Every structure is written in C-alpha cells, then in structure tokens.
Amino acid sequence: MDFVVLDTEGNPELSELAIVDSQGRVIYEAFSKNHPNNTSNVPNLKSLKTLLTEFLTIVQGKKIVCHYAEHDLKVLQSSFRSAGLKLPNLEFECTWNKAKNYWLDLESYSLEYLSKYLNLRVNNRYFIKGLAHAARYDAEFTYHLYRKLMNEQLKEQPNPFSGSRVDTPFQNHPDYLDTYHKEFITLESILKDIKLDSNRQSKGAVVIGEPGSGKTHLMMRLAQARLSSNRLLFIRQPNHPKSVLYHIYSRILESLVERVGTFTQLDYLIVNSFHKIVATFPNLTNKDQDILKALKDKNIDALGGEGTLRKREYWQHIEKRFNEWWVSYYSAGGFAPSILKGIIKYCSYTDSKRKEIVTRWLAANILSTEEAEYVGLPNWGEDLSQEAFSLEAISVLGKLSILDEPLIIIFDQLEGLGLPHNREILLNFGETIKEIFTHVPNSLIILNMFPERWEQFQNSFDNSIIGRVSQYQIFLQRPDETELKAILEVKLKTLNVPLEQIFFPEDLEDILEQKSIRAVLNRAADYYNYRVRQIPLPAIRENVRKLDEEEKLIIQLRVVQQQQQILTEVFLNIIEEMQKPGSVDMRELRKKLVPDVKTQEQQIEEYVVEYLTRQKASLEQQYVNIPIISDSDDIGKLKTIAEAFNHLKPIKLTLYRLGKRVLPEHIVIETDHENYVIAFLQIPPNTTSFTSRIGNFNELVSSHPQDRFGLFRDERLTKIKGQVAQERVEQLKNSPNGNFGLFTKEDRIHLELTYKLIIDVQNKDLDVDLESALKVFITNEQWYHWLFSIFGFTKPKPSAQTEKYI
Numbered sequence: 001m002d003f004v005v006l007d008t009e010g011n012p013e014l015s016e017l018a019i020v021d022s023q024g025r026v027i028y029e030a031f032s033k034n035h036p037n038n039t040s041n042v043p044n045l046k047s048l049k050t051l052l053t054e055f056l057t058i059v060q061g062k063k064i065v066c067h068y069a070e071h072d073l074k075v076l077q078s079s080f081r082s083a084g085l086k087l088p089n090l091e092f093e094c095t096w097n098k099a100k101n102y103w104l105d106l107e108s109y110s111l112e113y114l115s116k117y118l119n120l121r122v123n124n125r126y127f128i129k130g131l132a133h134a135a136r137y138d139a140e141f142t143y144h145l146y147r148k149l150m151n152e153q154l155k156e157q158p159n160p161f162s163g164s165r166v167d168t169p170f171q172n173h174p175d176y177l178d179t180y181h182k183e184f185i186t187l188e189s190i191l192k193d194i195k196l197d198s199n200r201q202s203k204g205a206v207v208i209g210e211p212g213s214g215k216t217h218l219m220m221r222l223a224q225a226r227l228s229s230n231r232l233l234f235i236r237q238p239n240h241p242k243s244v245l246y247h248i249y250s251r252i253l254e255s256l257v258e259r260v261g262t263f264t265q266l267d268y269l270i271v272n273s274f275h276k277i278v279a280t281f282p283n284l285t286n287k288d289q290d291i292l293k294a295l296k297d298k299n300i301d302a303l304g305g306e307g308t309l310r311k312r313e314y315w316q317h318i319e320k321r322f323n324e325w326w327v328s329y330y331s332a333g334g335f336a337p338s339i340l341k342g343i344i345k346y347c348s349y350t351d352s353k354r355k356e357i358v359t360r361w362l363a364a365n366i367l368s369t370e371e372a373e374y375v376g377l378p379n380w381g382e383d384l385s386q387e388a389f390s391l392e393a394i395s396v397l398g399k400l401s402i403l404d405e406p407l408i409i410i411f412d413q414l415e416g417l418g419l420p421h422n423r424e425i426l427l428n429f430g431e432t433i434k435e436i437f438t439h440v441p442n443s444l445i446i447l448n449m450f451p452e453r454w455e456q457f458q459n460s461f462d463n464s465i466i467g468r469v470s471q472y473q474i475f476l477q478r479p480d481e482t483e484l485k486a487i488l489e490v491k492l493k494t495l496n497v498p499l500e501q502i503f504f505p506e507d508l509e510d511i512l513e514q515k516s517i518r519a520v521l522n523r524a525a526d527y528y529n530y531r532v533r534q535i536p537l538p539a540i541r542e543n544v545r546k547l548d549e550e551e552k553l554i555i556q557l558r559v560v561q562q563q564q565q566i567l568t569e570v571f572l573n574i575i576e577e578m579q580k581p582g583s584v585d586m587r588e589l590r591k592k593l594v595p596d597v598k599t600q601e602q603q604i605e606e607y608v609v610e611y612l613t614r615q616k617a618s619l620e621q622q623y624v625n626i627p628i629i630s631d632s633d634d635i636g637k638l639k640t641i642a643e644a645f646n647h648l649k650p651i652k653l654t655l656y657r658l659g660k661r662v663l664p665e666h667i668v669i670e671t672d673h674e675n676y677v678i679a680f681l682q683i684p685p686n687t688t689s690f691t692s693r694i695g696n697f698n699e700l701v702s703s704h705p706q707d708r709f710g711l712f713r714d715e716r717l718t719k720i721k722g723q724v725a726q727e728r729v730e731q732l733k734n735s736p737n738g739n740f741g742l743f744t745k746e747d748r749i750h751l752e753l754t755y756k757l758i759i760d761v762q763n764k765d766l767d768v769d770l771e772s773a774l775k776v777f778i779t780n781e782q783w784y785h786w787l788f789s790i791f792g793f794t795k796p797k798p799s800a801q802t803e804k805y806i
Contacts, residue, residue: 002062003093004059007135010075014048014051018136099145160495165216169216169219170223179517194444202445205474233251237417237759247632256269267300272403315348319344323337335392338378343396361375369686382689392439407444408446484520607768608776611757635680641787642667651791661692666680672792675706685722694740701735709737710738754787
C-alpha cells in the first residue's frame, strides 16, 4: 500500500501541516490562517477548510504515517469539527508505537531521541533540537524513521541483490525478460532453423559481452525456456592440452545427469525419442504399446519395480528397438552401440548407486568386476583412447537428439585460454570445436566471450574454425537506466517491497551509473546492507580492480565529497555534544561520531573472504555428488593454480620422463631448496594400467632421491583391493622421499576453491586483481592449505601437515 508521512502542529486546532510522499519528497506544506499564531507574512497561508480539503485529496487511498499518531489524529479531529467537515476513516500507522516494539527499553521514544539514537539525517544533517516542532522538519525525520523501521523487518531476509552472478545455466535467478529479449529470440530462432534443416547441420553462435553483462544469465533464461524440450550442455574451460575432447565430454555427461523435474536430461533424451523410433517399425508389439504409454505419461515405474523380471524385459525391449534403429540408420561398428546401451542402462535404473556406476562407465572408466556385473555392462579395454571415445560419444548424443530436439552446447568461462601459458590448450580447443562441428549434428554451439578475447580467437584460429563458430554473432550492450531499474525491481519482488523503500534517490543514482549489470547489482547489494543492516558502505567497489584514469578521477572526487560530508557532520555533532552539561570524553565522542574508515586492502580482503565463504559452502554441499574425476583435469587444475601463484613468486614447472613408459599425470615444481612432484592417479585400481603407472612412479621416486614425491587419489573413488596394487602403494609409502595419500574432502574443497577463484578472476566474475585474491590464501590461516607450501609460501621447513603427504 502507498503511504505518506504526515506531521501536524497545533493544539487542539491545526496550525501547520506537512506531507512527505513515499520517496521522501515534501509534496505539501501549508499554514492555517485561522490559527492565531500565524501572521499574514507566513507562506502558504490558507483557510482551515481549504487546507483540510487539499489534505483529503492527497491522502485518499493511502496509509498515513505519523510519529505519535494519537496526537496528530486528535488535532485533525478538532480541526475538521471547527471547519464543519467530516473526517473520513483513514488508516494511520504510528512510528512511536512501532519503535517501542523494535528497540526495547530506550530512555525515550521521542522523535528527537530516536533520530539521534539511529543517526538519522535529512539533507545530510542530523536532528537539531532548535529546528524541531516545525511540521516540515518533523515530517522529514519521521519519514526516515519509518524507512528505518520498515528495514528492520527485512534484516532477517537474505540480501536480494547478493546473488548477482549466474554460475551455471541450471541455476534459478530472478529474470527481467525484456533485457536482451531480441538476443534471446535470435537464439531460439537458430534452434528452429537447425530443427527445420533437413540435414540437421549444427550451427555456431558467439555471444559477446563485457564482464558482468549477463552472458551466462542469458544462457540460464535459455535453459529455463528450453529444458523441457532441448538438452542443454554446459562446458567450462578445459585445462589440459592432451584431453580437451575428454574434458568436453565429461562436462556434457555431468550436464546430462542434471535433474529437470522428475527426470535427468539423459532420461528425457530416451523418453522423448522412443516413440519416434518405434514409429519407424511397421508392426508394434504389446510391449511397444505398454512402453509408449508409460513414457508418454512420464511414468517409468509402470514398466516394473527395480530388480523385477518385468522391468528387465521391458528395458531389454527398449534397448533392442534403439539398437535396431541405430544399425539401420548408422553402423554397428565403433563404440556407438555400446554407448547407446549404456545410456539406456542408466535410464532403466532408479537406484542412485547403479546410476552413479553407469555414469562412470559412460565416462570411459573401467569398472571393477563386481560393479560391471551389478549394472550389466561389459568393461572397456585398457587400450581405450579417451579422446576418440569422447568424440564418438558426443556424436551419438547429437544423432540421438535428431529424434528429440537440437542440443544446446554452451562453452563458458573461456577467458583463461587467452593467457600465454595456455596457448597449446587454446589451439587444441579450436581444433576440437572444428571436430565437433564436423561429427556432431543437430546442435547449437554457443561460445560466451569478452570482446577482446573474441578478437584474440579470430587471430589464433583459421577461417574454417571461425566461420563455423561465428555463423551468428550476438552482442550484449549495457541496458539503459530504465531497464537496470526494472532489473533491480525484479530482484526485490521476493521481498514484496518497492525499490524506493530500500534506496534513497542518491543511492539509486550511484547504483545505476555502474558499468555493467553485475556491477549495478553488486552496488545495490552494498547499499542494501548499508540501509537495512547498517553495514558500512564500501567507499567504491571498483577499488578492488585496476581503474582507468577517468574512473580514478571520479573516485577521487567522490572521496573528497564524502570527507567533506563526514567533517560537516562531525563538526555539527561536536557542537551539540559540547552544549550538554558535564564533561565530554573526547575519545568516546570520536568513536561515536567519526566512522571507522577501512583501508583498500581491508576492503579487498573482506570482499574475497565473503566470496570464499560462499563458494566453500556450495562446494561442501555438492561434495556428495561425485563428479567425473580424471587425472588430466586434476593436474590441469593444479597447473593453473601454480601458474597463478607465479604472480606472487616465480615458480618453475616441468615434467619428468621415464623413457616411453607411462607415468601418472604430474607436475614438477622446482624451488630453491628441492623439487616437489605432485601426481594424481584416479584411474580404476583393478587395471594393469594402475599397477604399471604406480610402479613406474615408484621407480621415478627412487631415481630422484633429492626430490619429494606425492601421489594422490580421491577418497570417493573405488578402493584399492588388488594385492599387486596394494604392494605398489606400500612401496611408495615406505620410500624415504615419497608418499601415497587419499585426497580428502578438505583437500578437494581447497583445490576446487582455489581453482574456481582463479578462473573467476580470469573471467572477471570476481572483481578483484589476482595477486590480492591469492594473498588471502597465504596470509589467512582459515584459507591456507598445505598445497600452498609446495609453491614456497610457508617456512623453509615444510609444516607437519605437508610432511604427512610429501
């Protein structure tokens, strides 16, 4: 309900009246010519009847807010009687009463006391007793008191602007649909063109926008609109030059097992395509009819309970139909029929353990004999090429989607590929994208990029790659202020309060002048914390990154204005305090009046710690969902972390060789004192590859006695049970310069957290320079991890925790 703030002066009859609207503007002020205290030179002098008539026109249908409303109501009742008018029923709200409920046991609840207690200001001036009891003055302070009271109700609610960034398209954030509406329609039209194309050729689109412009948010909107029909696959930046395809396929598989309502995306792919497959057969069996009905009703349980003969027979029939269709349209050779069998096996199970095992099988992992029997799948051979397998698997998904809807394949967070040390990954990525366009039909392939990174890609790849990728180029421009304000209003809908209740006009002016949508939301989050929770407002959020000269000048001017404002306020309050009887403790007075200004370094640390706290909580929540873990991905993350810490201290990375023998994925970190060799071995332990690689690693350990070796395996993976494998592990543990360690939950979260921070800084999702962000890790005990010691960020002697592993 709209409201106005009212103050009356007079007793018992009205002398003056002022009205402030819901945005804090004085919209009415008048004096009664019928009151004996008002002389003819008073401005806005009106007859009592005129004044009251105009008052009714303004407050019609609005809630009236007063401080000590009982007094104002009595004055109005008396005045309406004197003017011969009838006072209608009006809704009043009393800030005096509300204040007593929110701030208990105060000395007083007068407007003067509350204004000073809460440090309220009008026109940047604190409450001055000598100016009180003027209707306009009191109404303006009552307005600010009322805002304070309304904000008290919001303190227990989450900050609606704090979630300013969309990490993946599968998240759900408030969305203002008019922003980038044309760009969204363009993407949908491309999907339609792909579907109507008789050849089902894949098409490429580059979405180009500055940091924080909303590229991933647009992908989220696409997901929300299309997940019921299309399969959407989200791929982050690859980090290992030799396994770009496997990285892409692994992220695709992780996307496919994302839930969309009742089913996963993989379930929907089978459910939606089965009826088109059986339509190609002339005669349908009773099993076909039963299956069609169950899938149409999205009721897979109708096909039988887990482990029953009925369910097994029905799903064997589904597998038979898919295999017949595949052989008739494509080929019985290669990995494809087996991949198709694995997809159907995944969909046939409701048990999460079986689904997890099949997911690992689909990721080309060799299962234990017990696991393979448990899910009814044959094991892969140890000579399987993950890169070749991955390309064929993605191709199978593309061909299968022809029976469904076009795939949406989104590549995001690619900015780190432009760094010099990632040059090989960048070039291999370009060739991989070309391969996907050649072998994977029926797909819209989207690359989200910064303008300068897109320019670099164009200079790095040949025209055959650029031409396919950029058939469509979609540019995201900064919305105008009207749209940005609408975005803020959409965010506030969850609290059901108007924008003007939270922010003052000067707040909005500062918020809306930020350079990007994300910067606008971040600044709004700062002001929300300031207005609602009394958390000091960071001077300028942009201080956490490098500024251009124009920005620096603007910030300097703001700082000067803020300092002038602070000095004025302090001066006025010192005068008022000095007028009070008794001595004044100047130290206490300074604490009360002079704000605690934090240094830029403190602001940056708080900003990074807030980010780390939020991300760590998310990683801990996701830990139970085992991702597709691979040696190449983990060593790629560690190499990325090492290259990032190279900004703080020179770090030399290299590799060891042992002839043509295969070693675990590793990096060698050379320091002034000794070399540290960190390796991962996440492959199944029931294979000769596992035992041979750990055996080769042991030989490397013994041939480099001056180095420290650590071999790690994620604790969530299959336990090492084979006798030979266990012997190899014990040999490593008993060596004087090597060890084998399980990568624990704490280790995994620290690795992922550090990697994510670096990638987010590179992608400018975290608005801080890399050096400042990394310093938080090595200077704050809460965020320090033993891994950092191998980069030289600890005492020369390794800590006890490091000794445990290396």
